[in-house]
Every structure is written in C-alpha cells, then in structure tokens.
Amino acid sequence: AQSVTQLGSHVSVSEGALVLLRCNYSSSVPPYLFWYVQYPNQGLQLLLKYTSAATLVKGINGFEAEFKKSETSFHLTKPSAHMSDAAEYFCAASSAGGYQKVTFGIGTKLQVIP
Amino acid sequence: GAVVSQHPSRVICKSGTSVKIECRSLDFQATTMFWYRQFPKQSLMLMATSNEGSKATYEQGVEKDKFLINHASLTLSTLTVTSAHPEDSSFYICSAPGDGSSSGANVLTFGAGSRLTVL
Numbered sequence: 588a589q590s591v592t593q594l595g596s597h598v599s600v601s602e603g604a605l606v607l608l609r610c611n612y613s614s615s616v617p618p619y620l621f622w623y624v625q626y627p628n629q630g631l632q633l634l635l636k637y638t639s640a641a642t643l644v645k646g647i648n649g650f651e652a653e654f655k656k657s658e659t660s661f662h663l664t665k666p667s668a669h670m671s672d673a674a675e676y677f678c679a680a681s682s683a684g685g686y687q688k689v690t691f692g693i694g695t696k697l698q699v700i701p
Numbered sequence: 702g703a704v705v706s707q708h709p710s711r712v713i714c715k716s717g718t719s720v721k722i723e724c725r726s727l728d729f730q731a732t733t734m735f736w737y738r739q740f741p742k743q744s745l746m747l748m749a750t751s752n753e754g755s756k757a758t759y760e761q762g763v764e765k766d767k768f769l770i771n772h773a774s775l776t777l778s779t780l781t782v783t784s785a786h787p788e789d790s791s792f793y794i795c796s797a798p799g800d801g802s803s804s805g806a807n808v809l810t811f812g813a814g815s816r817l818t819v820l
Contacts, residue, residue: 630811
C-alpha cells in the first residue's frame, strides 16, 4: 500500500524566508505526486504535480518541488515566504496512470511570521 | 480551469435528521467523483468513490447505509448523511478527476467543502 509522510505538522517561517515542506512517499513504483494547499474552511487547490516528466516541477504562487527517486522525496519549496502563503499544505500520491486512489499526507500547517 | 461546486458550505442539523450535500462539476463531465471526510487538524480520508450509472464504492469502515451516495448524472453526485449524530460532524469534501486541461486527467479538482454540525 502506498503511504505519504509529511515531516512536521507545523512549520513557521519569517516573511521573506525560504519555505521548505517535506514529503516522502512509499511506493515500489514511482507514483504521481501532488502538492495541494488548503485555506481555512475551503477545499484543496492544486499547487503542482509530478507525472514522470521533469523532476523539478514549478507550480503556482512561486512554489516548486523536486522529485528525487533515490530519496523517495518530493519536498515543496518557495524562495521567499509571503503572508498569504499561510495555509495547510498536503502532499499526495496516486498510482501512475490513475487517480482512483489518492493517498494524502497528514498535512503541514505553514505559519508565516511578519 | 475545471470547477467543482459543492453545496451547502455549512449546515447545522438536529440529531436524527438527514442532510444532503451536492457536488457538481460545472464545466466538465465527471463519471467518477470522490467523497472525503476531514477531521480537525487531520488529513483527508477517502470515504467512497461515486460512479455515474452504478453503485458507489465505499472504503473499508465506512457505513454504506449511513452515507448514501448517488451519482445521478455526469455532473452531479450527492452525499446524504442519514440519521445524523454529533459524531458525524465533520468537514466533507468532494472531488472530481480533471482540471479542465488535456493533461489534467490525473489531477483532482476539489469542491470547497461542506461543514456539517450535528447538534
């Protein structure tokens, strides 16, 4: 069974500092990987996705993530945090070629300190 | 891009009543939709997969008779929480595959969620 691990349920960064949210997946076959963002009382919005093309994926709002097969990781980064980045971030994985079973990580709440 | 509309966004009901939540794909067809439940400060838990024209597929541990799912058309899926109790209070989110692009088949587009409070 596939699993997604997000290290750190809470991350705090200063405004303007680097954002790094960690995600590791467990799968014998490289899956499709996603990062979603959730603002309070809202659904999830796709930030970016990896689907076996380029290993460095650029998403919306200045975020990017790098797929590293050797480390089974898909960490999310942003060079400079904005106050508007404060939200909950979910890493997710699905079987390559399908979306029927998407496994979500537990989520990381990002706090941006002025 | 693709839009999934979920209604109502908030609902408060008395214990023992039933509540229906609708999920509509606004500008694309969705033969499959997914229903998730999210507990406070936790991740999303897949409850069931809704299939147009056939029965929903429920995840292990999810009561079929408690959470009735109907996929009435290619753009509408409904979740009915029957005889709701306080422990059913939660945030329910639906999603549909696709993002409106030709390469978006493996992406989920989410509704805004429905917060159910059972008194």
